[in-house]
Structure formats: C-alpha cells, structure tokens
Amino acid sequence: MGYNDCMSVLASFPEDFFRLTGKPLKKSIPLRQYSHFKIGGEADFFFEATTEEELVQAVSFSRQQNYPFFIMGGGFNLLFDDAGFRGLIIRNRITGIETSGETEITVASGTSLKSLLEFCLKEERGGLEFLVGIPGTLGGAVFGNAGAFDQDIGAVINQAHLLTPADEIERVDQAFFSFAYRYSSLKKTPHILLGATLESFAKDRGHIESLLQTYLKKREKKHPPWGVACAGSYFKNPQLSSGEKVPAAFLLDNAGVKGMQVGDAEVYSGHANFIINRGKATSKDVKDLASRLKDRVQERFGVELKEEVIFLPAEPASP
Numbered sequence: 001m002g003y004n005d006c007m008s009v010l011a012s013f014p015e016d017f018f019r020l021t022g023k024p025l026k027k028s029i030p031l032r033q034y035s036h037f038k039i040g041g042e043a044d045f046f047f048e049a050t051t052e053e054e055l056v057q058a059v060s061f062s063r064q065q066n067y068p069f070f071i072m073g074g075g076f077n078l079l080f081d082d083a084g085f086r087g088l089i090i091r092n093r094i095t096g097i098e099t100s101g102e103t104e105i106t107v108a109s110g111t112s113l114k115s116l117l118e119f120c121l122k123e124e125r126g127g128l129e130f131l132v133g134i135p136g137t138l139g140g141a142v143f144g145n146a147g148a149f150d151q152d153i154g155a156v157i158n159q160a161h162l163l164t165p166a167d168e169i170e171r172v173d174q175a176f177f178s179f180a181y182r183y184s185s186l187k188k189t190p191h192i193l194l195g196a197t198l199e200s201f202a203k204d205r206g207h208i209e210s211l212l213q214t215y216l217k218k219r220e221k222k223h224p225p226w227g228v229a230c231a232g233s234y235f236k237n238p239q240l241s242s243g244e245k246v247p248a249a250f251l252l253d254n255a256g257v258k259g260m261q262v263g264d265a266e267v268y269s270g271h272a273n274f275i276i277n278r279g280k281a282t283s284k285d286v287k288d289l290a291s292r293l294k295d296r297v298q299e300r301f302g303v304e305l306k307e308e309v310i311f312l313p314a315e316p317a318s319p
C-alpha cells in the first residue's frame, strides 16, 4: 500500500467503522477524563464497547485497516500522553457476572472488581476478598495480575476466553497466562480478555464482610484518599540478586524522596511509591519525577526500579 492509499484509509476510518458497526466513533476526546491520574491529551477517536460483539468488531476492524488502537479498562493503571493518542481508544464496558456451579463465577472482562465483590457479598461467595479496594476492571486486573496482601488474581482464574491476535475467539485455562508478580502473558502477545471464570466458594456473609473491612482498613492506612489523582503504585517491588523481594516504597522512602515534585506531580507524603497529580501535572512532569526517583534509588541502593504504571505514547506502533 502506497502513502496516498494509506492516508485515504486513515481518513475514511470513522465512516467505514460506522458502516460496519452502526456505531459512531467519538472524535478528539480528552483522555484525562478517562484516567484516574487526570492526565492526557486528546485521542483522535474513542469508542465504548458495551457488548462482546462490539469489542470484537472494533478490534478486528482496526486490525484489518492497520489502524492503531488501544484497549483500556477503568484507566486506573495508565498514564496517557500529554499529546493524546493518534488512533482509536477502545474502552471496555462489557459487564456481567453469574455463578457457574458451586465453586465458580463467570465474569465479563469490563466488569469492575467492585461490582464483582458486591456480587460475592450478595451471593455469599468467598475467596476474592483480597481484591477489595483495587480499582478497575477484570480485564485490567488479569493483564497485570493485580493483587494485594500476598495474593493475586491469577491464582483464582480457572478458564478464560480471549480474542487472539488473529481475531479468533479462543478458550484457555490458567496456564496460558503464565501469571507471575504483576505479569501475565497478555503483556507479551496482544490477546484481549473477553471473560473469565474465577474460583470462589460458599461463605457466610458475616465472614466475608469482616474480611473486607479488615483489608479496607489496612489499605486506608497507606493509600491516598479516593479523590487523589494517581495510578496506584508507580513502581513494581524489585527482586534483589539474593532473590528477596523488597517493597519499592521502602527503598524510595529511605532514599529520601518524599516531598520531591516536578510541576504538579508529587511523591505522596503517606506512601513513597505513589506519584500524585496535585492538579495540573502533565505526563512529562510525572515521567521526569519518576526518572529522578529511579536515579535516587539506583544511586543509594544500586537497584533498578521498573514502572508498574503503563505509559501510552501518543504515536503508537501499528498493530
């Protein structure tokens, strides 16, 4: 395909998308309104998929047209670029939860973990309480193997169905994901999670409630209050050459980073591994601050911190 052919495909993309799906794309949408960090310029196009069919169509069509796209869930682990995104942002809003048998729950990938836990409480199903307070969707949680209190979601995923890079729907089991600390195979190959079956067992409502309260209280002590703009822990906890895992917050704290800021991006006073946006922070401010924090920890401890927060550059590589 020559340059002119390529440009005409890009120009006709929204009309062709509408012809195929019957759904209009939104244009020039400020991403800051979809990011908990409250940072990010305009995406050229934006689409909210509320059914599996819509999500599959949007992804398959973008791939066929070689048009750049990005799937987001709740936007709780993302740092969007100040320059926005030259392509299509697809926001996953496919929701649905049902019990399957005595020991499993089937969940659509755009369902929030909050709704999942509300469902568990109502249906008296236990085993997922450790997820309380982690914002975002099932899709985002599986992508990054989200977790807390030494447990992560990978351990409770039994089966899942995905959209493959060849646009086929495939059923897989837990082994497919190669779950590790904040890692799943979705980070390596661009499979898109459509839904999953999670392990969960009958449990008395009172016991579920008290465990939820215990976890929430522990979280309140270290996390910024809900309204504070951030994307969760900024860095992963590094593993030392001895094999020991050290909290990034411990290293950052002892490197004296609390109070450091660049523009409106600041290290949270209550927990050194949170970068918060005090109002007008840009992605550049956040990245500059993060880079200084990494340098400090490298200088003091000889340890390289790696980002847990995902930065989406404005000019993506073609899918």
Ligand SMILES: Cc1cc2nc3c(=O)[nH]c(=O)nc-3n(C[C@H](O)[C@H](O)[C@H](O)COP(=O)(O)OP(=O)(O)OC[C@H]3O[C@@H](n4cnc5c(N)ncnc54)[C@H](O)[C@@H]3O)c2cc1C
Residues within 6 Å of the ligand: 036, 070, 071, 072, 073, 074, 075, 076, 077, 078, 092, 109, 133, 134, 135, 136, 137, 138, 139, 140, 141, 142, 143, 144, 145, 146, 147, 148, 186, 191, 192, 193, 194, 223, 230, 231, 232, 233, 310
């Ligand atoms: C206050 C706060 C506290 C937090 N506490 C925790 C914590 O305790 N533990 C923890 O692990 N995290 C924590 N986080 C981070 C965040 O909540 C998790 O990473 C969460 O899983 C992100 O889900 P999301 O739907 O918002 O994903 P997004 O941020 O929207 O996306 C994250 C990544 O997932 C990919 N993705 C999303 N959906 C799909 C899909 N269907 N298929 C394939 N890929 C997909 C996206 O492409 C992107 O690369 C916290 C964040 C905040 C703001």
